[in-house]
Amino acid sequence: MKKIAPSILSSDICDLAKLLPSLEKEAEWLHLDVMDGHFVQNITFGFPIIKSLRPKTKMFFDTHSMISKPERYFERFAEAGSNAITFHLETVEKPLNAIKQIRALGCKAGIALNNQTSAKKAIPFLHEVDLVLVMGIEAGFGGQKLIPKDLEKVRLFRKEIDSRKLSTLISFDGGVNRQTLPDVIEAGADIFAMGSAIFGKENPAEELKLLKKEFGFC
Numbered sequence: 001m002k003k004i005a006p007s008i009l010s011s012d013i014c015d016l017a018k019l020l021p022s023l024e025k026e027a028e029w030l031h032l033d034v035m036d037g038h039f040v041q042n043i044t045f046g047f048p049i050i051k052s053l054r055p056k057t058k059m060f061f062d063t064h065s066m067i068s069k070p071e072r073y074f075e076r077f078a079e080a081g082s083n084a085i086t087f088h089l090e091t092v093e094k095p096l097n098a099i100k101q102i103r104a105l106g107c108k109a110g111i112a113l114n115n116q117t118s119a120k121k122a123i124p125f126l127h128e129v130d131l132v133l134v135m136g137i138e139a140g141f142g143g144q145k146l147i148p149k150d151l152e153k154v155r156l157f158r159k160e161i162d163s164r165k166l167s168t169l170i171s172f173d174g175g176v177n178r179q180t181l182p183d184v185i186e187a188g189a190d191i192f193a194m195g196s197a198i199f200g201k202e203n204p205a206e207e208l209k210l211l212k213k214e215f216g217f218c
């Protein structure tokens with residue numbers, strides 16, 4: 001079932017606690033972007049914010065780590081309340097070990113590919129993970145324009161996942177909005193991380209409701 005995962009990068013974090021009750025009526029997943037100013041230029045938030053949001057909602061916390069050497073922190077992401085931990089393939093030397101580490105913590109495991117990284121890098125791990133995240137932009141900032149070439153990776157993963165009868169979800173992150181959604185759906189993604197297109201609206205929950213109706217999501 002296709003889902004929108006609102007990405008809190010574009011939200012006012014202080015307002016989130018107030019927003020969560022209405023958001024959780026419209027979305028099962030919440031996308032949490034952790035950035036370190038090293039793997040990507042930007043710095044966002046870490047464990048204390050995830051931890052303080054955790055008791056406020058039952059939403060599935062989809063943590064997208066954009067940090068160097070992420071294995072150092074998987075345990076703390078899990079303790080803080082993440083349900084899925086996705087790491088960038090560019091940031092680890094032994095992806096399989098990292099995937100096993102995440103699974104051992106009781107979390108779903110995801111691999112992500114930044115804009116310049118070839119889809120080939122993820123193919124050997126598709127059957128080992130719960131989700132593969134394709135960036136539609138250069139990781140680091142919200143509100144950028146989707147780079148259409150990235151949709152080719154989604155098409156390739158869709159074909160691969162379907163032909164091998166895998167249950168791996170394809171998440172697409174960056175530049176998704178009402179205008180670009182039809183192309184991302186057509187390419188075959190399952191999860192749509194959306195930041196500015198949701199939190200840039202006065203009523204994010206209402207926007208989610210409208211988008212779901214318009215595009216037939218759950």
Ligand code: DX5
Nearest residue numbers: 007139140142143175195196
């Ligand atoms: C950027 C983040 C995205 C970001 C997307 O590196 O991973 O999750 O929130 O923002 P929009 O939807 O505004 O492109």
Ligand code: ZN
Nearest residue numbers: 033064173193
């Ligand atoms: Zn993200």
